[in-house]
Amino acid sequence: MPPIETALTVLDYAAVAVFGASGALAAARAKHDIITFGFFAAVTGVGGGTLRDLLIDAPVFWVARPQYIVVCVAAAVAVWMLGWGRSRDRLLLWSDALGMAAYASVGALKATSLGVPPVSAVIMGVLTATFGGVIRDVLANQPSVLLRRELYVTPALLGAAVFVGLHGMSLPLAVSGGLGFLAAFSVRAGAILFGWQMPGFPGRA
Template identity: 85%
Template sequence: MEPLETALVVLDYAAVAVFGASGALAAARARHDIVTFGFFAAVTGVGGGTLRDLLIDAPVFWVARPEYILVCVGAAVAVWTMGWGRSRDRLLLWFDALGMAAYAVVGALKATSLGVHPISAVIMGVLTASFGGVIRDVLANQPSVLLRRELYVTPALLGSATFVALNALEAPIAVSGGLGFLTAFAVRSGAILFHWQLPAFQGKA
């Protein structure tokens, strides 16, 4: 297996796992049953990657490899078994941040590996990183992550762009992927801890 393909697979599984856990945590917050836990985890875990694959006309990644769904189910079982008490909402934020950062790189990496234009590859990273969380929030009847003032799409954009730029400069995949992930996670962490946000529109609607 080529280094690029290996990195894609490793990051993909990691992103699916943490996003799946965030979906299960959303189900836990609403006190759903174990089946709903699994459903939330699966939809959140593979939602962004599914949209990415459909847009770049690639085979949907989990259809031929159902182990991705099993990873989501495993995350759901872990959340159901361990429970998170009062820290559940905070954990949801951090799991979501990890999944977002990983998927920002994964989405751009897969698009790049298939010859997608760099600008489009950045957009694929953003969509992959954000769409699963959007579906999760809709299903959980919670305000969408896209409607919160704290930075969310911006960290995904910066992480994806960092990866694509370094990859274009032929940096080692560990360097470009690692720095892309760290950029997205660092900016999102600042948004969570310090409520970073971009200036709101001040003109007349």
């Protein structure tokens, strides 16, 4: 396997792992059992990619490669065994941010590799990056990330757009993917650290 493809595969698995960990951390916050840890981790880790593959009529990635589920379960076991104490909520935020930023580029890359038009590829990147977190919050009975003023979808949109734009200019995948990741993660980090928000609707009260 060429070095770039190897790096992208590693990034893909890493994104699944950190998203899976964020699902397990959500289960930990609610004090669920180990089976629920694994379920939350798997649904969060592969949920966005599953929706993407269904929409672009591609084989669902984890069905032929169940090692993705194994990675999610391993992340859940790690959270169960290690525990995170008082830092659990912050770890949930940052692991989710890492997974979202990585998946924005990975999701858009898979879409473009299958001939999906650029705008649609950006949307696929956003769905891949955010849908797992939406499912996680619904399962954990927490306010959805989509309903928070804090930036979440916007960083994913920016990261996917940066990747698709640079990839369309024939830049190396390492460059376009890396810059897409940095764009998404930087904005999400700013939202976490400084409370960055999009302006709300200025309608009448």
